Amino acid sequence: xxADRPWDDVLAEADGQTVDLWMYGGEEAGNAYVDDVLAPAAxxxxxxxxxxxxxDTGDALDRVLSERQAGVTDGEVDLVWVNGENYAAGRQAxxxxxxxxxxxxxxxxxxxxxxxxxxxxxxxxxxxxSPWHKAQFTLVYDSARVPEPPTTLAGVLDWAQANPGRFTxxxxxxxxxxxxxxxxxxxxxxxxxxxxxxxxxxxYDEYAxxxxxxxxxxxxxxxRGGETYPQSQQELDRLFADGEVDMTMTYGPATLAxxxxxxxxxxxxxxxxxxxxTFGNASFLALPSTSGDSAGAQVVADLALSPEQQAAKADPGxxxxxxxLDTGRLEDADRAAFEELPASPVVPPYAELSRNAQPELxxxxxxxxxxxxxxxxxxx
Amino acid sequence: xxxxxxxxxxxxxxxxxxxxxxxxLWAAADRWTAPAVLPQAWGTAGLRDAVDSGAGTASLRSTxxxxxxxxxxxxxxxxxxxxxAGSGVPAGGAVLxxxxxxxxxxxxxxxxxxxxxxxxxxxxxxxxxxxxxxxAALPYTTVxxxxxxxxxxxxxxxxxxxxxxxxxRAVLAVQLPMLAPALAGAAFLAFLVxxxxxxxxxxxxxxxxxxxxxxxxxxxxxxxxxxxVAVLSLGSVLPPLALLVAVGLLGRRR
Amino acid sequence: xTPRRRAVLLVLPALVPVAAVVGAALVSAVLLxxxxxxxxxxxxxxxxxxxxxxxxxGTATRLSLGIAAASTVLAAAVGLALALxxxxxxxxxxxxxxxxxxxxxxxxxxxxxxMGLLLADTGVLAxxxxxxxxxxxxxxxxxxxxxxxxxxxxxxxxxxALVVGGVLASRARSYGETAALLGAGRWxxxxxxxxxxxxxxxGGASAVTFVYTLGSYEVAALLGRPYPEPLPVMAVRLxxxxxxxxxxxxxxxxxxxAVLALAVVLLALRALRRLSAWH
Numbered sequence: 084x085x086a087d088r089p090w091d092d093v094l095a096e097a098d099g100q101t102v103d104l105w106m107y108g109g110e111e112a113g114n115a116y117v118d119d120v121l122a123p124a125a126x127x128x129x130x131x132x133x134x135x136x137x138x139d140t141g142d143a144l145d146r147v148l149s150e151r152q153a154g155v156t157d158g159e160v161d162l163v164w165v166n167g168e169n170y171a172a173g174r175q176a177x178x179x180x181x182x183x184x185x186x187x188x189x190x191x192x193x194x195x196x197x198x199x200x201x202x203x204x205x206x207x208x209x210x211x212x213s214p215w216h217k218a219q220f221t222l223v224y225d226s227a228r229v230p231e232p233p234t235t236l237a238g239v240l241d242w243a244q245a246n247p248g249r250f251t252x253x254x255x256x257x258x259x260x261x262x263x264x265x266x267x268x269x270x271x272x273x274x275x276x277x278x279x280x281x282x283x284x285x286x287y288d289e290y291a292x293x294x295x296x297x298x299x300x301x302x303x304x305x306x307r308g309g310e311t312y313p314q315s316q317q318e319l320d321r322l323f324a325d326g327e328v329d330m331t332m333t334y335g336p337a338t339l340a341x342x343x344x345x346x347x348x349x350x351x352x353x354x355x356x357x358x359x360x361t362f363g364n365a366s367f368l369a370l371p372s373t374s375g376d377s378a379g380a381q382v383v384a385d386l387a388l389s390p391e392q393q394a395a396k397a398d399p400g401x402x403x404x405x406x407x408l409d410t411g412r413l414e415d416a417d418r419a420a421f422e423e424l425p426a427s428p429v430v431p432p433y434a435e436l437s438r439n440a441q442p443e444l445x446x447x448x449x450x451x452x453x454x455x456x457x458x459x460x461x462x463x
Numbered sequence: 464x465x466x467x468x469x470x471x472x473x474x475x476x477x478x479x480x481x482x483x484x485x486x487x488l489w490a491a492a493d494r495w496t497a498p499a500v501l502p503q504a505w506g507t508a509g510l511r512d513a514v515d516s517g518a519g520t521a522s523l524r525s526t527x528x529x530x531x532x533x534x535x536x537x538x539x540x541x542x543x544x545x546x547x548a549g550s551g552v553p554a555g556g557a558v559l560x561x562x563x564x565x566x567x568x569x570x571x572x573x574x575x576x577x578x579x580x581x582x583x584x585x586x587x588x589x590x591x592x593x594x595x596x597x598x599a600a601l602p603y604t605t606v607x608x609x610x611x612x613x614x615x616x617x618x619x620x621x622x623x624x625x626x627x628x629x630x631x632r633a634v635l636a637v638q639l640p641m642l643a644p645a646l647a648g649a650a651f652l653a654f655l656v657x658x659x660x661x662x663x664x665x666x667x668x669x670x671x672x673x674x675x676x677x678x679x680x681x682x683x684x685x686x687x688x689x690x691x692v693a694v695l696s697l698g699s700v701l702p703p704l705a706l707l708v709a710v711g712l713l714g715r716r717r
Numbered sequence: 718x719t720p721r722r723r724a725v726l727l728v729l730p731a732l733v734p735v736a737a738v739v740g741a742a743l744v745s746a747v748l749l750x751x752x753x754x755x756x757x758x759x760x761x762x763x764x765x766x767x768x769x770x771x772x773x774x775g776t777a778t779r780l781s782l783g784i785a786a787a788s789t790v791l792a793a794a795v796g797l798a799l800a801l802x803x804x805x806x807x808x809x810x811x812x813x814x815x816x817x818x819x820x821x822x823x824x825x826x827x828x829x830x831x832m833g834l835l836l837a838d839t840g841v842l843a844x845x846x847x848x849x850x851x852x853x854x855x856x857x858x859x860x861x862x863x864x865x866x867x868x869x870x871x872x873x874x875x876x877x878a879l880v881v882g883g884v885l886a887s888r889a890r891s892y893g894e895t896a897a898l899l900g901a902g903r904w905x906x907x908x909x910x911x912x913x914x915x916x917x918x919x920g921g922a923s924a925v926t927f928v929y930t931l932g933s934y935e936v937a938a939l940l941g942r943p944y945p946e947p948l949p950v951m952a953v954r955l956x957x958x959x960x961x962x963x964x965x966x967x968x969x970x971x972x973x974x975a976v977l978a979l980a981v982v983l984l985a986l987r988a989l990r991r992l993s994a995w996h
Contacts, residue, residue, distance in 0.1 A: 103670055103671075105670060107681070107684070108516075108677075108678070108681025108682065108684070109681055109682065109683075109684040109685030109688065110685060111512060111516075111682075111687075111688065111691070114515075114516065115515065118515075135670035135673060135677075136516070136673065136677060136678060136681035136682075137665065137670075137677075137680075137681055138661075138680040138681045138683070138684040139684065139957070141957045142665055142666065143670075145574050145578075145666055145956075146578075146665075146666055146669060146670070148756055148961075149574070149578045149579045149582060149666070150582060152579045152582075152754075152756065153579045153580075153582030153583045154583070155582050158669070159588065159669030159670055159671060160669070160670065168959045169959075171959060172958075172959045172960070172961055175756070175757050175960075175961045176756045176757050176961055248851075254943035254944075256954065256957075256958065256959070307855065310860070311855075311858055311859075311860075311942040311943065311944070312942075312943055313858075314858075314938070314941070314942070314943050317684060317685055317686055318858075320685075320686040320687075321686050321837075324496065324497075324686055324687075325496070325497040325837075325838070325839035325850070326497055326498075326839070326850075327838060327839060327850050338685075338687075341687065342686065342687045345493075345494070345508075345687055346493075346494035346496060346503075346504070347496070347686055347687040348687075349496075446959060449959050450958060450959055450960040450963075457943075457944065461943060461944045462944045462945070468808075471798070471802075472802055472810055472813060475795070475798060475799055475802060475813055475816075476812065476813060476816055478795060478871065478874070479799075479813070479816040479817060479819070479820050479871075479874075479875065480816060481835065482828065482831045482832055482835050482868075482871055483819070483820075483823075483831060484835070484841065485831060485834035485835050485840070485841040486827075486830075486831045486834065488841070489834065497839040497844065497850075498839065498844050499844070500844050500845060539730050539731040540731060542727040542728070542730060542731065543727060543728045543730075543731040543732070545727060546723075546724040546725070546727035546728045547728065549720070549724060551720045551721045551723065551724030551725075552721075552724045552725060552728055553721065553725070556986060556990065558728055558732060559986060560982060560983060560986055561732060561735060561736055561739075562728075562731060562732060562735055563925075563928075563982050563986075564735065564739045564979065564982070565735055565738070565739055566925060566928045566929060566932075566978065566982065567739075567928055567932065567974075567975045567976075567978030567979045567981075567982060568739060568742050568743070568932065568975055569932035569933070569934065569948075569949050569952070569971055569974050569975065570932070570933075570934070571934055571949065571952060571953050571956065571971070572742055572746055572952075572971045572974075572975065573742065574956060575742075575745060575746045575749055575956065575964075575967065575968045575971055576742070576744075576745025576746055576748065576749050576754060576968070577738070577741055577742040577745050577746075579745070579754075580741055580745055594734060594738065595738060597734065598734050598735050598738040598739070601731050601734075601735055602925065603925070605731060606880075606921050606922075606925065607880060607883065610880070610883075610884055610917060610918050610921060611883065611884070613917070614884050614914070644883055644886060645883050648879055648880070648883045651821070651879075652821075652876075652879075655821065655822055658822070658824075659822075659824035659825070659826075661826065661935075676824055676826065679824070679826060679827060680826060683826065683830055689834070692827075692830055696823070696824075696827040696830065696831070699822070699823075699824060699827065700819065700822050700823050700827075703821075703822035704818065704819060704822055707818050707821075707822075
C-alpha cells in the first residue's frame with residue numbers, strides 16, 4: 084500500500100488533510116500535550132490534528148470495525164492510540180493499515196531489534212502501527228503506610244495476606260486487572276520465562292490452576308474480604324487515594340506525577356520496583372484501514388516519533404511518557420535534550436523501572452485467563 | 464401547614480438536593496482528600512481544566528443537537544399523541560406499543576449492527592445521529608402528549624368553533640396554549656435526549672460531534688479529574704435549566 | 718378527510734422512523750447473534766452464541782429485573798409525592814417543583830458520579846456522619862446494589878414528578894376545588910380525585926422508568942460490582958472483549974434485554990388500558 088513511496092509524496096498528499104486522533108481522554112496531561120504541542124507542530128506541516136476524546140479505546144475500535152464492515156474508505160478515524168489488546172483485536176478483523184510505519188523517516192532513530200517495537204502482545208507489529216511511548220506495568224504504594232515494602236510479587240501477595248483488607252486488584256477483563264493476573268501467573272509458576280509466550284490449551288491447563296488457586300487463597304485477605312473487586316483501575320486508584328488500600332497498580336506510570344502533584348495521591352506515593360521485573364510494552368498509534376486521510380495520519384505518526392516531540396512528551400512537566408527512541412542513534416543536540424530532562428519526583432527513570440522487564444504473554448492468553456479468573460476466583 | 468407535611472417536604476427537598484451537594488463542593492475544590500469533611504483547598508482548577516478540554520464549544524454543540532432533536536420529536540410526538548388519544552387510529556394499542564419500542568432498545572445495541580447499516584446506506588453522520596436520537600426521544604414526547612390530550616377537554620375548542628373560529632384558529636388560540644405546559648415538558652425531555660447522549664453521538668457521529676457528554680465521560684474515566692468532572696457536570700445541568708425556566712416563563716405569559 | 722384517515726396521517730410521521738430504526742436495530746442484532754454477520758470468519762447460522770451466553774443469562778435477568786423493580790417502585794412513590802406537593806391546591810411548593818426540575822437535566826452518567834461521591838465508603842456522607850470506611854455499609858459495589866438503585870430512583874423520581882405534575886397541574890386543581898366545595902375531605906379528594914387523575918400518567922412514567930433502567934448501562938457499571946452483572950453490563954463486557962468472536966454473545970444478551978423490555982411495555986399497556994382516563 085504505502086510501501087516504498089517517496090516521503091515527499093506523502094507530505095504533499097497530507098497537506099490540507101484533517102487527521103482525527105481518537106484517544107483515551109482521561110489523562111489531562113496527555114490531552115494537553117496533544118492539543119498544545121503536537122497539534123501546532125502538525126499544523127506547520129499543513130495537517131490539522133483533531134483530538135477525539137473517548138472514555139474507552141474500545142469505542143474507537145468499534146467505530147473502525149463498523150466502518151470496515153460497511154466497506155467505508157473515507158472513515159472518520161485516522162489514528163488511534165492503542166494498547167496491545169485493542170491492536171490484537173483489530174488485527175483479527177483487518178482493522179489496521181499495514182506496511183507504513185517502518186517507512187516513517189523518524190523510524191531510523193528507533194532500534195529495529197527492540198522487541199517491544201517488533202511485537203505487541205505477541206502479535207507482530209509489521210509496520211501496522213507506529214510506536215509512541217514505552218510503558219511498564221508498575222505497582223504503586225504509599226510509603227507512609229507500607230514503610231518496608233516487599234521486593235517481589237510473591238512478597239506482595241504474602242504482604243497482602245498478612246495485611247487483610249489493604250490490597251486488591253481490578254477485576255479482569257479490566258486491562259490493568261488482566262495484566263496483574265498474568266503477572267501473578269509468571270510469579271506463581273516460578274518466575275519469568277517459565278510460561279510459554281505463545282498460548283496453547285496444554286500450557287493453560289498446566290499453569291493456570293496454580294494461578295487461580297493462589298488468587299483464591301489470597302482472596303479472603305483482600306479488600307472487602309475478596310467478595311468483590313474494583314471494576315477498573317480507576318476504582319482501585321480511588322480506593323488508594325482515599326486510603327482504603329495501600330497499593331495500586333498501573334501500566335501507565337506517567338500519570339503518577341500528576342496525581343501526586345494535584346493532591347489526589349498522597350505525597351508519600353512511591354513506585355514499587357520488583358526484583359524479577361514486570362511486563363513492559365510500548366503503546367502505539369494505529370492507522371485504521373478505513374481512514375480517508377492516511378497520508379496525514381502518517382505525517383502525524385512520524386512527527387510524534389521525532390526527537391523533538393518525543394523529548395517534549397518525556398518531560399514529566401508535560402506528560403512524562405518514556406521515549407521509544409534509541410537515544411544512542413540521535414544527533415548530539417537531540418540526545419542532550421533527553422539527558423537534560425528533569426527527573427520525575429515520583430517515577431524512577433525508565434532504565435530503573437524496566438530492569439529485568441518481561442515480555443508480555445501473547446494476546447491469545449488474555450481471554451482464557453480473564454474468563455478463568457471469573458469462573459475460578461470471582462464467582463466459583 | 465401540618466408538621467408531618469412540612470417534614471415530608473423537607474425530606475423530599477433533601478432527596479433531590481443531597482446528591483448534587485458533593486458535585487457543587489467538588490466543582491470549587493482544588494484538593495479534597497479523605498477523610499476531610501470539606502475541601503482542603505478551594506479554587507478554580509476544575510473550571511480551568513474544563514475550559515481547556517473544550518467545554519465551551521462542546522456545550523454549544525450539545526445545545527444545537529438538543530434543540531434539533533426537540534424541534535423534530537416534539538411536533539411528531541404531539542401529532543401522534545393527539546391521534547392516539549382519540550380512537551381513530553386502527554390498532555391503536557399496537558401503534559402505541561410500536562412508538563414506545565425505542566425504549567426497549569438499550570443504547571449500546573446501536574454498536575451491534577445498526578451503525579454498520581447506517582454506514583452502508585451512506586447516511587451522513589449528523590443525519591444519522593439526529594435520526595436515532597429523535598427516534599429515542601419520540602416515546603417520551605408521544606406518551607406525554609397523549610396523556611395531555613387525553614386529559615384535555617375539547618369543550619373549549621368546540622366553544623371557540625361555535626363562536627365562529629376556524630379549526631386552525633381553534634388549535635392555535637385555544638388548544639396549544641392550554642397544552643403549553645405539556646408541550647414544554649415534552650420538548651424539554653426531547654432536548655435532554657440529544658443533550659445527554661454518549662453512545663450514538665460518538666459511534667454514529669464518528670467523533671465529529673464532540674459534545675459535553677463525551678468530555679464528561681472521558682474525564683470521568685480516571686481519578687484526579689473530580690473537580691473538572693464536577694464543573695462539566697454542573698455545566699451540563701445549567702443550560703437545560705435555563706431553557707426550562709425560559710419555557711416556563713413563556714408558557715405562563717401565554 | 719375522514720377522522721380515521723386524519724388520525725393515521727398524524728401518527729405516520731412518528732411511526733415510520735421509529736419502526737425503521739427499531740426494526741433495523743433488532744434485525745441487525747438478531748443476525749449478529751445467530752452468527753450471520755460476524756466481524757471475522759464466514760457467516761454461518763448457529764446458536765452457539767446463545768448457548769454460550771445462556772449460562773449467565775438467568776442470573777443477569779433476575780438481577781436486572783430486581784434493580785429495575787426496586788428503582789421503579791421508589792421513583793414512582795417519591796415522584797408522586799413530589800408531583801402532589803408541587804401542584805397542591807393549598808400551599809403549593811414551588812421550591813420542590815424547581816428542585817425536581819433541577820434534577821431532570823442531570824445526565825445519568827453525572828448522576829452516577831455524584832452518587833459515588835456521596836455514598837462510597839469514604840464518600841461525603843460517611844465523612845459527614847463520621848463513620849469510618851470499615852463501618853460504612855457497602856452501598857457502592859455492595860451486594861444489594863444500593864447506590865445503583867438510589868441513582869435511578871433519584872433521577873427517575875424527578876421524571877415521574879414532571880409527567881404526573883404536568884397532568885395534575887392542568888386538571889387536579891379545579892376538580893379538587895370543586896370536590897372541596899362539595900365537602901370532600903383531604904383523603905377523599907386524594908383517593909377519588911387526584912389519584913385517578915394521576916394514575917395513567919403515573920403508570921406510564923413508571924413503565925418508562927422500568928424499561929429505561931432495564932436497558933441502561935452506565936450507572937450499573939460505575940456503581941455496581943463485577944459479579945453478578947445485570948444484562949446491559951454483561952452485554953457491554955462481551956462486546957468489548959479482545960476476542961471478536963465473542964461479539965455475537967453480546968448481541969444475544971442485547972436481544973434478550975430488548976425482548977424482556979418489550980414484554981414489560983406490552984404488560985404495562987394492557988394494565989393501563991384498564992385505567993379510566995387511558996382508553
